[in-house]
Amino acid sequence: MSEVTSSKIQSTRVGMDAAAIKQSILEHLVHTQSRFPDVASESDWYNALAHAVRDRMLERMMVTAKTYKANKSRTVCYLSAEFLPGPHLANNILALGIWQEVQEAVAQLGLDFESLLEEEVEPGLGNGGLGRLAACYMDSMATLKIPAIGYGIRYEFGIFRQEIEDGWQVEKTDKWLSYGNPWEIPRPRLRFNVHFGGHTEQFKDIDGILRVKWIPEWRVIGVAHDTPVMGYGVKNTNLLRLWSSEAAESFNFQAFNTGDYYGAVNEKVTSENLTKVLYPNDEPEAGKRLRLEQQYFFVSCSLQDMVRIYLQSGDPLDQFHHKYTAQLNDTHPAIAIPELMRLLVDRNQMDWDTAWHVTRNTFAYTNHTLLPEALEKWPLDLFKKVLPRHLEIIYEINSRFLDEARMKIHGLNGHLEKLSIIEEGARPQVRMAHLAVVGSYKVNGVAELHSELLRQNVLPDFHALWPDKITNVTNGVTPRRFMLLSNQPLAHLLRERIGCGWVTDLDSLHKLEALADDPDFQQQWQKVKRRNKERLARHALAATGQKIDPDSLFDVQVKRVHEYKRQHLNLLHIITLYNRLKDNPGLDIPPRTFVFGGKAAPGYFMAKLIIKAINSVAEVINRDPDMDGRLRVVFFPNFNVKTAHCIYPGADVSEQISLAGKEASGTGNMKFALNGALTVGTLDGANIEIREEVGKENFFLFGMTEAEVSALQQQGYHPQDYCQNDPELKSALDFLASGYFSHGDATLFRPLVDNLLNGDPYKVLVDYRSYVDCQARISEAYRDRQEWTRMSILNVARMGKFSSDRSIQEYTNNIWKIASVDVF
Ligand code: 475
Numbered sequence: 001m002s003e004v005t006s007s008k009i010q011s012t013r014v015g016m017d018a019a020a021i022k023q024s025i026l027e028h029l030v031h032t033q034s035r036f037p038d039v040a041s042e043s044d045w046y047n048a049l050a051h052a053v054r055d056r057m058l059e060r061m062m063v064t065a066k067t068y069k070a071n072k073s074r075t076v077c078y079l080s081a082e083f084l085p086g087p088h089l090a091n092n093i094l095a096l097g098i099w100q101e102v103q104e105a106v107a108q109l110g111l112d113f114e115s116l117l118e119e120e121v122e123p124g125l126g127n128g129g130l131g132r133l134a135a136c137y138m139d140s141m142a143t144l145k146i147p148a149i150g151y152g153i154r155y156e157f158g159i160f161r162q163e164i165e166d167g168w169q170v171e172k173t174d175k176w177l178s179y180g181n182p183w184e185i186p187r188p189r190l191r192f193n194v195h196f197g198g199h200t201e202q203f204k205d206i207d208g209i210l211r212v213k214w215i216p217e218w219r220v221i222g223v224a225h226d227t228p229v230m231g232y233g234v235k236n237t238n239l240l241r242l243w244s245s246e247a248a249e250s251f252n253f254q255a256f257n258t259g260d261y262y263g264a265v266n267e268k269v270t271s272e273n274l275t276k277v278l279y280p281n282d283e284p285e286a287g288k289r290l291r292l293e294q295q296y297f298f299v300s301c302s303l304q305d306m307v308r309i310y311l312q313s314g315d316p317l318d319q320f321h322h323k324y325t326a327q328l329n330d331t332h333p334a335i336a337i338p339e340l341m342r343l344l345v346d347r348n349q350m351d352w353d354t355a356w357h358v359t360r361n362t363f364a365y366t367n368h369t370l371l372p373e374a375l376e377k378w379p380l381d382l383f384k385k386v387l388p389r390h391l392e393i394i395y396e397i398n399s400r401f402l403d404e405a406r407m408k409i410h411g412l413n414g415h416l417e418k419l420s421i422i423e424e425g426a427r428p429q430v431r432m433a434h435l436a437v438v439g440s441y442k443v444n445g446v447a448e449l450h451s452e453l454l455r456q457n458v459l460p461d462f463h464a465l466w467p468d469k470i471t472n473v474t475n476g477v478t479p480r481r482f483m484l485l486s487n488q489p490l491a492h493l494l495r496e497r498i499g500c501g502w503v504t505d506l507d508s509l510h511k512l513e514a515l516a517d518d519p520d521f522q523q524q525w526q527k528v529k530r531r532n533k534e535r536l537a538r539h540a541l542a543a544t545g546q547k548i549d550p551d552s553l554f555d556v557q558v559k560r561v562h563e564y565k566r567q568h569l570n571l572l573h574i575i576t577l578y579n580r581l582k583d584n585p586g587l588d589i590p591p592r593t594f595v596f597g598g599k600a601a602p603g604y605f606m607a608k609l610i611i612k613a614i615n616s617v618a619e620v621i622n623r624d625p626d627m628d629g630r631l632r633v634v635f636f637p638n639f640n641v642k643t644a645h646c647i648y649p650g651a652d653v654s655e656q657i658s659l660a661g662k663e664a665s666g667t668g669n670m671k672f673a674l675n676g677a678l679t680v681g682t683l684d685g686a687n688i689e690i691r692e693e694v695g696k697e698n699f700f701l702f703g704m705t706e707a708e709v710s711a712l713q714q715q716g717y718h719p720q721d722y723c724q725n726d727p728e729l730k731s732a733l734d735f736l737a738s739g740y741f742s743h744g745d746a747t748l749f750r751p752l753v754d755n756l757l758n759g760d761p762y763k764v765l766v767d768y769r770s771y772v773d774c775q776a777r778i779s780e781a782y783r784d785r786q787e788w789t790r791m792s793i794l795n796v797a798r799m800g801k802f803s804s805d806r807s808i809q810e811y812t813n814n815i816w817k818i819a820s821v822d823v824f
Helices: 018-031 042-071 089-096 099-108 113-118 129-143 249-257 261-273 289-312 317-323 336-347 352-360 380-386 388-409 413-419 432-438 448-458 460-465 479-485 488-498 506-515 519-544 567-583 605-623 641-650 668-674 687-694 706-715 719-724 727-738 750-757 764-783 785-797 804-816
Strands: 075-079 148-153 161-165 168-172 185-196 199-204 210-215 218-230 237-247 324-329 363-366 377-379 429-431 442-445 470-472 553-558 592-597 631-636 653-656 678-681
Touching (some): 018 042, 042 099, 042 113, 075 129, 099 113, 129 237, 129 324, 129 479, 148 289, 168 605, 210 388, 218 261, 237 289, 289 324, 289 336, 289 380, 317 324, 317 352, 336 363, 336 388, 363 432, 377 380, 380 429, 388 413, 442 448, 448 687, 479 488, 488 506, 488 519, 506 785, 519 785, 553 641, 553 764, 567 592, 567 605, 567 727, 605 750, 641 668, 653 668, 668 687, 668 785, 678 764, 719 750, 719 764, 727 764
Parallel strands (some): 363 442, 553 653, 592 631
Antiparallel strands (some): 185 218
16 A cells, blocks of 8 residues: 555645646646647647646546445446547536636637637547437536446547538548547556357356356457546546457467468457447448447446456445446447346356346336337347357347246237347347347336337337336436537526526526516527627638528527438428519518538438538529528538537527427437527427427427327328429429429439428428428517517526436436435
């Protein structure tokens, strides 16, 4: 034991005043970046500042770990293949409570704070909602003082950078690690072997018990990289622990010795490929072996790490589930269920029943999607090649589960097929969602409607079997990043009028209700929105070269581009407005700017064609002098957390227009409303709950209900009828198909239009009329600026429910049963 105790090493380097911060920045510039101030680049200064901030976080992280260990605290392990934290610097400065001091220090050094923040390349280690939700939950767990570790993958290349060339999306590689990453602490000694392939053998152990040995074919090593996640206004600093793969170099010494240098090195390349790149799809890639390997890789490292930490306590492994609860963020980490069984039974000689009890009380599973094509399945033959032992364990889990179900249902075999973890057929598959449900103590959906549809449509047989298992936790977003940090004008106004309590108690936004009719407050509210719109306009100009007018109504749709989210419904409305204005130049409607943003999966042709269509329509409208001061359309490239910061606060209208029953929850809908945008939306996902909270008179509703959608589907849907019966719709489609927006090329958008006319899987044509009429109500409402402002204030006032703190509180109380731990 060292003589030096932690209290003695309290550093003199981490003062929180401006002078101390300035001193640290200078020291890091010289001693970390190796640059004198006169030759330092903006990037050097960014790194120096980031290190100065990091110094002030590390002690909190260590004290937190020590406290949790001493208390033997129950811990949440949030297992997720994706985390989208967004830029760290500004968020960490806020969490430390040294915003003013840093600004002062930076100013004294003659630097521009904003441009330093701009230097940061965000870690894009996720696709969209699911990855961002994981990051919001990490923020809330730390803030609520819940001991937690986020476990995931340190992709070398995150989600691609989107550029727009000739209106098309072009994917460029994301190089977030190119200039180093000051926020992570590599833990090269914290490494685990992960095995793949090979076969299994049975043997009798010394007690004569039949056991299984897995003789794998290859292995890689996982190395930990830790990123501290600070709570806001508390000392608690949790961990995001991401694994990157390394070659197990000694493994193929044979190749070196036989002179096969290339073969040996190639193995290294293959191992390191494992965590090379994030799959850029927001749907599972069918049968992609590398994806299965990524999943198993990070799950195995994480569980081995959990067991390692657990065994330090000296407690017996059959109590593992009292120390840990592991949340499965969708089925991507569901392989953790057979992996924990393997670790307990094969590695630690636990009997099956005890191991199953432990496992089934460790995991809980969150489902994020209802789309059948997005439910993960792995072909058995592939699974067997990569994870032969896990497949055996899954068979065993399945057969015992089906025995249990058979007795419980007291029915005949036919019914069991629907429950089985294995889907039979020409190419049998492992159903990961079934595995996740069977191996978890709770399953949750992410909004009320979504959870209900899980119970009724997706997992009805499981619901019948275990009526208490499927529950709901409606998603939430962190007000720290999505209000305090990204909307500082609003944060200032709120501080003046209702204080700062809302930052950690979002329900206290209710205090705004009393101010909703106050003309003076309304005026200040409008000023805030105006400033945010100017900022958005500046960013749009820089990113696209397109000028937009902050006096126009900003109507915004930013999210992944997907047919079910119906960006093309929005586009049909824009074409309709254009046609109306062309036919009737005297038409008096408030000027509008339509802003789009979002990435399409690189292999998703229709989504990419929708992006091209948006840009083509934009090009014509923005070029048409008749549209000057009336209509503008911009596609904001590379939508990510960083660009989101300036987009949400600048919106007047938030487009949440998915077909009812398709969007599990949505979280962008919450971010917009919290920043004072009014929603135009369907009764889908969390829109329903947002509308309930803000009041139906403060929400622009249109479209079919989920029940109407299924009824129509049952009865048979004929999209062409809708087209024939609505001249404006017909005209919009004809214009798109005709080549009007594509320099006369009548083939370009044919696939898009044909898809709508012959099938229209997301019922765009059905909801068109109701949407367009609803948009006309929006235009009318926008004329009355006082009433609009009142509605905007009331929206913010009533959005408290959608803090991720509330979501985490519900997970804590209803699922995890875990207590907060004070760190001093
Ligand atoms: C839902 N991503 C939103 C959000 O709960 C919801 C799937 C497969 C592979 C990689 N990524 C995915 C998703 O399924 C996803 O992002 N789902 C989204 O989760 C958080 O708010 O409605 O679509």
